[in-house]
Each structure stands twice: as C-alpha cells, then as structure tokens.
Amino acid sequence: MESKSSFDGLACMTVCLQEQLHMEVFIKNAGVHSPVVCSNAQETIQMLETLYAASVQDLRNAVGSSGTLKDLKSQFKGTYPYLGVWGKGAENICEVLRSWAILREDGYYGTTVTHPALFKAYWKEQLEHLFSNHELFCIVGRSSRFIPIYFLKEDVLSQAKDISEIKGMLTMPSPKDMDDQVANGTVDWDHLVIKPLSYFSAERTDYSLMRIQHYCGTSASAFQNFILLTNYQRYVDLFFDYAKQRLAQDNQVYTHWIEPKDKHLCSQEMDLSKTREAGHHFQMPAYHLVSPGNNGISLVNIGVGPSNAKNMTDHLAVLRPHCWIMLGHCAGLRQSQRLGDYVLAHGYMRDDHVLDEGLNPNIPLPPVKSIQNSLLDAIQHICKFDDQTMMSRVRCGTIVSTGDRNWELDVLNRSKIFRQCRAIALDMESGIIAANGFRFRVPYGTLLCVSDRPLHGELKLQSMAQTFYEQRVQEHLMIGIYALESLRKLGPDKLHTPELRGFQDVLFR
Incomplete structure (x- = not known):
C-alpha cells in the first residue's frame, strides 16, 4: 500500500x-x-x-x-x-x-x-x-x-x-x-x-490614456466611475457650485475636486479654482468630484456634435466606468411638448452615420433598465412632479441623432423619417453616446431637455434660449447628479447587466 x-x-x-x-x-x-x-x-x-x-x-x-x-x-x-x-x-x-x-x-x-x-x-x-x-x-x-x-x-x-x-x-x-x-x-x-x-x-489603452489627458486636461486617474457628458459651460459652472457645497458639508462622501491641469482642491481651497478659464485651454475639459475608490462623479464638456461624442467615449471606455449619462438639449418634435420638458431616450435613430462601420445602424440599442429607472426617480425627486405632471412633462421614446446642426433647412426630406420612427426629439450626440456605450459594454443613458421646437415655429434664438437656460439648467444637472448617486448604491453587479454583453465575450468587465 x-x-x-x-x-x-x-x-x-x-x-x-x-x-x-x-x-x-x-x-x-x-x-x-x-x-x-x-x-x-x-x-x-x-x-x-x-x-x-x-x-x-x-x-x-x-x-x-x-x-x-x-x-x-x-x-x-x-x-x-x-x-x-x-x-x-x-x-x-x-x-x-x-x-x-x-x-x-x-x-x-x-x-x-x-x-x-x-x-x-x-x-x-x-x-x-x-x-x-x-x-x-x-x-x-x-x-x-x-x-x-x-x-x-x-x-x-x-x-x-x-x-x-x-x-x-x-x-x-x-x-x-x-x-x-x-x-x-x-x-x-x-x-x-x-x-x-x-x-x-x-x-x-495607452493611446486613449494620452488622448484623455490631451483633450480633458486631467490625467486618466482623476476620472470617476460615474460620468456626466454635456456640451454647455453652464453645466460646468453649476457642477462646480454643487461640488463646493458638498465638500463644505461632508468630506466623507466626497473628498476633493480635480479640474484641468490636474489641480486638486480641498474644501478650503475651492475659491482658488480656475474652472471658468479651463475651457480656453482644452477642447473637452473634465471636472471631477472625487469619492473614495473613484466612485465620485466626473463631468466632461464634450462640445457639440457626434464626432466629439464618439471621440470622447472611445477613450473613456478604456477606463471601464460604471456608466455615462448624456445631459443635453434637444428639439421637441411633438405638438404636445413645451420648452423645458424632459425627454428620456428609450430608443435611438442614428442618423449621424459616424459609427456605421463600427456598429451597423440596424443594430438596436436597448435601454438600460437601471439607468432609466434612476433617471425617472431623479426627475420625480428633484422636480416634485406628481404622476399626472410626470406624464405631461416627461416623454419617453425615440430620439433622432443627426450630424447636421442646420437640419431645419432640410425638414421636408426628414419629416418622413420622423413619422416612421415615431421620434419625440432630435439632438446631435445621444445616438453615438448610446452606441459607444453598447459597443464598449458601458451602461448608458440620455436625459434631454427641450430647448426649441422648430417644427412648430419655436426656434432657439438668443432671448428665448437665455430664458430657457435660466429656468432649467440647474434642475437638469441636479437630476443627473441624483441619478448617478442612486446608481452608485446599486453596485457593479446590478449595474453591469447581461443585456450589454455578448454570448461570446471577454472575461473582464
């Protein structure tokens, strides 16, 4: 034996x-x-x-x-x-x-x-x-x-x-x-x-890390796991105000602020910020409200257009964030919509053609349930809407994303597409942000605010736009922040759902 x-x-x-x-x-x-x-x-x-x-x-x-x-x-x-x-x-x-x-x-x-x-x-x-x-x-x-x-x-x-x-x-x-x-x-x-x-x-990965530094003005290590994308400096200014307030209140959830040129500021140093000047030095400046474990919030001003949106998300994807959400403005296409109404994308008509070779436009982009629920809950919490008001002021449906800023000049040719896809709004960035989220398995979402209604005679001209900005931008940003803070509590297991992954896929998230 x-x-x-x-x-x-x-x-x-x-x-x-x-x-x-x-x-x-x-x-x-x-x-x-x-x-x-x-x-x-x-x-x-x-x-x-x-x-x-x-x-x-x-x-x-x-x-x-x-x-x-x-x-x-x-x-x-x-x-x-x-x-x-x-x-x-x-x-x-x-x-x-x-x-x-x-x-x-x-x-x-x-x-x-x-x-x-x-x-x-x-x-x-x-x-x-x-x-x-x-x-x-x-x-x-x-x-x-x-x-x-x-x-x-x-x-x-x-x-x-x-x-x-x-x-x-x-x-x-x-x-x-x-x-x-x-x-x-x-x-x-x-x-x-x-x-x-x-x-x-x-x-x-190395290529994207260098491009992030080049475009955003902060190193990749500054980025947090929850990302807001916008194309207006007003959102940056209000995000800074929010960060300053939160850091003064509580250093347990958020620890410090990082802005372009990798400037780190604690609560007592926020008055030294150069946030307002950063946009002059970098094409898509990024700002970070830092939380332990990189579980804070980053906001990137990506500028206007689908090419910028693709450029930025191509590079952010290597960081494997937990999600990104677009906060932008859109043209409301329905007669029943009013300026300041919210549009939550449930579907995307990709009419920008920026990513057609990487992801066929016939491939559907499913809504990510956790993101959709968090945005709806955030709207109700921030705006205090009752059920009836939610139905009248928040529309869910298909967004058309175009690469043509002056699409209004070709509206006769586009009307057929609008009717066939039952679109409720049109913008320039949401389609590509969702497409890259789907392509790179990063949970994505879009919450837009109706800033004009060209089909119904309400064009975004200077005086009307200014009134809209004063009334809605802060509320819109707070909805996005509240949604991300809710998603943070879910944890990666529930946030990264199987719907975004293929039946043959890599092992790592």
Whole structure:
C-alpha cells in the first residue's frame, strides 16, 4: 500500500505537468516570454507591477544609450506585461447572476496590460471573482509587444535630445495595433486558441490614456466611475457650485475636486479654482468630484456634435466606468411638448452615420433598465412632479441623432423619417453616446431637455434660449447628479447587466 506522501507527490507532479502544458499554450500562441504561475489576485497584480516597472526602466535606460535596440529585443526587455488565464467553466452557470468575470466554458484567455497603478483596483475585482469561482491557472510574463516610446511619461522622452534620434531605435505607435475588433465583435472567436481577456490591448489603452489627458486636461486617474457628458459651460459652472457645497458639508462622501491641469482642491481651497478659464485651454475639459475608490462623479464638456461624442467615449471606455449619462438639449418634435420638458431616450435613430462601420445602424440599442429607472426617480425627486405632471412633462421614446446642426433647412426630406420612427426629439450626440456605450459594454443613458421646437415655429434664438437656460439648467444637472448617486448604491453587479454583453465575450468587465 502506497504512503500518503507518495500520493501527495504524484498529485504535485500532475499539477506541475498541467501547469507546464498550459504555459506552453501561451508561449507558443501568444509569444509570452518567461511566464510565471500565480495562485491569487494579489500575487498576479504584484508580478504585473514588477514587470511593467522593469520594462519602463529598460526603455528609460535605452533612451539615454546607443546601440541598445538589439539587446532589448533579444532579451524581451521594454515589452508590455502579459496576463493569461486558463480555467474550467463554472458549474451551475444559470445560478450566477453576475455577467462578468465568470467562465462559461473551459478555455484560454489573455491580453497585454499597461499602467498597473491605474488599473489595480479593476484587475483585483475581476481576478478575485475568477479565483473564487473557478479552478484557475493564471500566468504573468513578458509579451512580445514592445511599449511604444511615445506612451511613456514626458520625463522619459526628455532624456532624448531629439525625438528623431530614437525613432529608428525604439518602437513607435502604430494604428494597426490599436483597433477595436474585440469590442466590435469582428474577431473570429471560434477559431482563436487564446481568446481576449479584455476589450482593449495595452497599446489601445495607452493611446486613449494620452488622448484623455490631451483633450480633458486631467490625467486618466482623476476620472470617476460615474460620468456626466454635456456640451454647455453652464453645466460646468453649476457642477462646480454643487461640488463646493458638498465638500463644505461632508468630506466623507466626497473628498476633493480635480479640474484641468490636474489641480486638486480641498474644501478650503475651492475659491482658488480656475474652472471658468479651463475651457480656453482644452477642447473637452473634465471636472471631477472625487469619492473614495473613484466612485465620485466626473463631468466632461464634450462640445457639440457626434464626432466629439464618439471621440470622447472611445477613450473613456478604456477606463471601464460604471456608466455615462448624456445631459443635453434637444428639439421637441411633438405638438404636445413645451420648452423645458424632459425627454428620456428609450430608443435611438442614428442618423449621424459616424459609427456605421463600427456598429451597423440596424443594430438596436436597448435601454438600460437601471439607468432609466434612476433617471425617472431623479426627475420625480428633484422636480416634485406628481404622476399626472410626470406624464405631461416627461416623454419617453425615440430620439433622432443627426450630424447636421442646420437640419431645419432640410425638414421636408426628414419629416418622413420622423413619422416612421415615431421620434419625440432630435439632438446631435445621444445616438453615438448610446452606441459607444453598447459597443464598449458601458451602461448608458440620455436625459434631454427641450430647448426649441422648430417644427412648430419655436426656434432657439438668443432671448428665448437665455430664458430657457435660466429656468432649467440647474434642475437638469441636479437630476443627473441624483441619478448617478442612486446608481452608485446599486453596485457593479446590478449595474453591469447581461443585456450589454455578448454570448461570446471577454472575461473582464
């Protein structure tokens, strides 16, 4: 009869053999170099942090040296870390309510990663769920993807006397490495040996992190998980007033304010704010009322038009926020509507054509139930509407989004579309914001306020617009804030619903 130690030794050998077989899959198919097995989320993240720091230091050294390209490539230095996962599908899958960080079937998943300090909490959440529910094999190693030198901090680039000196020596960004095939669902999923672990590669993420800083004037780390999008400076001014009031009242929920140029202000410093000047320096300035765990509120003034809306949400998506909501103005199309009425989008007619290639306009964009409910509750709470007033002042239905600001000049050709889709309002940004929310699996919503009714002779001219702004903007903003604060209490499990995810999808949220 064999001893217990013999059985233990045999079991250990079996586990080691399985680990080696899984590791070889990642080495062969993903070009992973020197992978290490990790047994829990903390160990995995620490290893990713170590590899990323080493790669940045390799590149820092290379910028100040000559003839280092050969050494870097031969030793796989200066590359992004790689995170790989193999696991067995969960039993009783129908009983699991969460729609993310769960294996539906046995398989290999992997991705390159970047900026561990920024994504540490996000990775921890995903990996802890995976380790708790599955028999999991997790590896970390050096990928074969070199970090483009432009994606490093300015202090690294400043070591080079002339950027042209290092162009031929180190990797530069390439658009072909930063596409959205995974998010778009155009990857040939069934024939992949290693399926995507997340929607964005390290290069795509780095690109967006830099664009966020460029357009918004604040670093990506300042962004909170709950985002308001608007296109008027008035909303920014009122958001600042709200932040100042809340910080003075209570530093437990919100801790400080961050504005463009990464200026951090506590309650006593709010009078030093340069909020009103920020719009002159950045194209789409962002402002952040910070809460622990990045669960506060960010507001971005995206400007006007669907191209701006796509641009901003393309980049914000890499941060994996819990939701974004558009607060904008619209043209009311119904005779029964009045100026100042609210429009809650239940459907979208995408007539802007900005994202047609990434997401076919025939694909429906479902309303996100949790967002819709929170906005309706917020309207009732802030406006104190009774049931009858809610029915007359708040319309739910289809919004047409156009790329033409002067659509009124072509109204005869558009009337047929309005009638056929039963539209209740028209704007320029809502369709693309919803489409990118759907595409990137970020819960989305739209609450518009009727600012004009061109079909019925009420054009948005200066005097009428001013009266509208004075009467409705503050109320509109407070509805959005109240809705986000309600959504925060739901938690990510209830907010990130299965409706936005595909039947074949990445593991990470």
